[in-house]
Amino acid sequence: MAVVLESPVRAELRVLGIQTKFHRWAVADSSRRFDDLFNLVADPAFLATAWERVRGNKGARSAGIDGATAREIERSVRGVDGFLANLRDDLRNRTFEPLPVRERMIPKSGGKLRRLGIPTVRDRVVQASLKLVLEPILEADFQPCSYGFRPKRRAQDAIEEIRLFARTGYEWVFEGDIAACFDEIDHPALMDRLRRRIGDKRVLALVKAFLKAGLLDENGVNRETHTGTPQGGILSPLLANLALGVLDEHFATKAGLLRNATARYRHRLRGGATYRLVRYADDFVVLVFGNQQHAHALWDEIADVLAEVGLRLAPEKTQVVHIDEGFDFLGFRIRRHYQRGSNRRHVYTYPSQKSMASIRRKVNAVTDQITSSTVSEVFGRLSSITRGWALYFRHGASSAAYHDLQHHLWWSIWRWLRKRHPRRSAKWLRKRYFTIHRWWPSAEDGVSPWKPTTMTIIRYRYRGTAIPTPWAPCTNAHPTQLVESRMR
Numbered sequence: 001m002a003v004v005l006e007s008p009v010r011a012e013l014r015v016l017g018i019q020t021k022f023h024r025w026a027v028a029d030s031s032r033r034f035d036d037l038f039n040l041v042a043d044p045a046f047l048a049t050a051w052e053r054v055r056g057n058k059g060a061r062s063a064g065i066d067g068a069t070a071r072e073i074e075r076s077v078r079g080v081d082g083f084l085a086n087l088r089d090d091l092r093n094r095t096f097e098p099l100p101v102r103e104r105m106i107p108k109s110g111g112k113l114r115r116l117g118i119p120t121v122r123d124r125v126v127q128a129s130l131k132l133v134l135e136p137i138l139e140a141d142f143q144p145c146s147y148g149f150r151p152k153r154r155a156q157d158a159i160e161e162i163r164l165f166a167r168t169g170y171e172w173v174f175e176g177d178i179a180a181c182f183d184e185i186d187h188p189a190l191m192d193r194l195r196r197r198i199g200d201k202r203v204l205a206l207v208k209a210f211l212k213a214g215l216l217d218e219n220g221v222n223r224e225t226h227t228g229t230p231q232g233g234i235l236s237p238l239l240a241n242l243a244l245g246v247l248d249e250h251f252a253t254k255a256g257l258l259r260n261a262t263a264r265y266r267h268r269l270r271g272g273a274t275y276r277l278v279r280y281a282d283d284f285v286v287l288v289f290g291n292q293q294h295a296h297a298l299w300d301e302i303a304d305v306l307a308e309v310g311l312r313l314a315p316e317k318t319q320v321v322h323i324d325e326g327f328d329f330l331g332f333r334i335r336r337h338y339q340r341g342s343n344r345r346h347v348y349t350y351p352s353q354k355s356m357a358s359i360r361r362k363v364n365a366v367t368d369q370i371t372s373s374t375v376s377e378v379f380g381r382l383s384s385i386t387r388g389w390a391l392y393f394r395h396g397a398s399s400a401a402y403h404d405l406q407h408h409l410w411w412s413i414w415r416w417l418r419k420r421h422p423r424r425s426a427k428w429l430r431k432r433y434f435t436i437h438r439w440w441p442s443a444e445d446g447v448s449p450w451k452p453t454t455m456t457i458i459r460y461r462y463r464g465t466a467i468p469t470p471w472a473p474c475t476n477a478h479p480t481q482l483v484e485s486r487m488r
Contacts, residue, residue: 004044005081008052011045016470019136023471026140026197033195034137038202041129042091047084050128054121054234064120065102065216073121087122094202098123100214100222101230115183117215117230127210127234130203135238136471137197142241143248144465148281149237151470155330156395158280159349160462162287162334165276166323166347170287171336172295175327176302177317178244181282182231185243186310187211190229193242193309210235227310240281243309247284250305251277264289280330295320328352332396349396356401359389360408367416375433376447378416382409383450390452395460402452409449413441 004011018040025032040046054060060070073083090096101117108114119127135151142150147158191208198204215223215230229236254275258264264274273290275298286302288295298320303313321327326335333352338345362385366378373381386409390402417429433441442448 004048005051005084008048011048012052014045015049015132019132020471022133023136023140023469026137027472030141033197033199035199037133037198037200038091038206040133041126041203041206042088043129044084044088046129046132047088047125050125050132051080051084053128054124059118059124059232060121062118063102064118064123065099066120066122068121070121083122084125087125091126096126096206098126098210098213100216101233103215103217105218115231117232117236119213119230119233123210123213124234126206130206131235131238133203134198136469138238138242139469139471141197142245143252144467145251145277146241146244146248146279148279148283149241152468155280155392156460157463157467158278159330159332159334159395160460161278161464162285162329163347163349164462165278165287166334166336169289170274170276171323172288172290172292173321173323173327174286174288174295174298174302175317175319175321175329176284176286177314178282178284178306179312179314180228181244181311182236182240183228184310184312185228185240187227189309190239190243193245194239207235207239211239237281243311244279244282246308247302247305248277248279251275251286283329285327285329292320292322323347328354331355331392350398351393351396351401355389355393356404359386359405362389363405363409363412367412370416370419375420375443376445379413379441379443379447379449382413386452387450387455390455394455394457396457398455398457399453402455405452409452410440413449417441 022034026034055070055074063069074080076083078086087096099120099122101119101123104116104118105113106116139150145161147153147155187208190211191204194204194207210233211229212225215225217223229239258267258274268274268289273288273294275289276287278285278287286295286298288298299313299318306312319327323334323336326333328334331352331354332349334347334349336345336347363382366381366385371378386405390398390405393401414429417433418426421429433443436442436446437448440448440451
């Protein structure tokens with residue numbers, strides 16, 4: 001194990017080579033079941049690569065119910081080498097048993113709470129190794145309409161796909177949200193879907209053990225987990241995508257019945273409708289080329305599909321809207337309206353009101369406190385927050401939002417400076433903090449908050465079927481042409 005840890009690049013290359021083979025075989029034969037995978041889960045290269053990913057994650061500082069963090073394991077007498085060697089022995093001897101996850105309730109917008117499960121570092125490493133083995137196999141079956149928690153895919157890909165469909169006649173939108181998705185997935189249904197591809201009973205038993213590991217809540221009560229997969233586990237997003245694949249496959253099957261644009265056009269002439277699903281984790285939209293009645297009919301249809309894996313729609317977050325009314329998705333407001341100064345209509349994306357309120361709260365959380373931090377440190381913290389937010393929205397029509405944020409940032413900093421120096425006049429503050437850039441504040445050492453209006457807005461290129469995977473890069477040169485030719 002020590003030799004593998006000394007050369008993590010070589011270990012990762014070995015893992016990538018095996019993953020590439022698995023993905024190629026899975027793509028070539030859609031009915032193939034993979035056996036004898038358990039030895040790879042306990043393979044030194046896979047465990048070493050899994051450790052590197054767990055250690056490099058932000059959650060490495062969080063401890064499970066055993067109180068151990070990744071840093072403490074590194075500083076222990078046995079070190080990482082001994083930790084992974086013992087873990088490998090437990091896996092090979094079939095004595096490994098996952099511990100219950102530690103529950104933490106984190107606040108959401110609107111005053112609600114989200115349940116977060118924190119596994120032990122030991123369990124996280126095994127989950128990461130399991131994911132390295134399972135992901136390239138399961139990815140071969142995932143539909144291209146799914147974008148959340150998948151390698152090389154981004155939220156912006158989902159947004160651009162919606163824009164493309166909306167421009168080509170899909171004007172009615174069924175905006176759906178799944179209630180407590182990670183908490184209510186049916187275990188037997190999930191395992192049945194996993195068995196379609198995985199034939200190794202040891203791997204299946206290990207996945208089931210993680211699902212049934214239990215949960216230690218904040219009151220110290222150990223509760224059994226009969227449904228769901230803990231949100232926060234490394235393996236959970238992959239298993240959630242596997243379960244939600246029933247929705248992707250349902251709409252892919254419907255689309256497959258109408259083989260080409262001519263068939264879809266004739267179907268609509270006969271009073272039918274065509275549908276396009278875009279899903280990001282448990283948030284999804286179904287775009288409808290038809291009328292409002294076609295969109296409303298999806299309520300029962302989608303509810304029946306989700307019931308197959310124990311899930312249900314959240315009525316308070318699910319609605320049917322027209323693209324001209326607009327809707328919020330992944331932080332963006334997506335709406336079609338007239339271009340300013342012309343009679344042409346375009347589908348625009350820009351930060352939603354909820355996203356604007358969220359970034360204002362984050363700025364206020366920094367400037368509402370008077371701490372021992374220096375002015376430069378506070379300005380640096382504000383720059384990090386606002387730059388990350390602006391980067392996410394730089395592909396939309398976000399210029400007005402950037403100006404609004406910059407205005408809010410200036411006044412928040414001004415109020416913070418007044419509180420920091422309560423006995424100083426406004427004139428004194430201007431001479432001290434507004435000399436280098438005149439109207440924009442700067443610290444004595446020249447550090448200034450980042451200006452949101454300096455973010456360059458770049459139109460995102462829709463990648464369509466040209467999105468590569470880590471194991472089978474796509475070489476399509478013109479993805480937009482490939483997809484637009486068969487949109488309608």
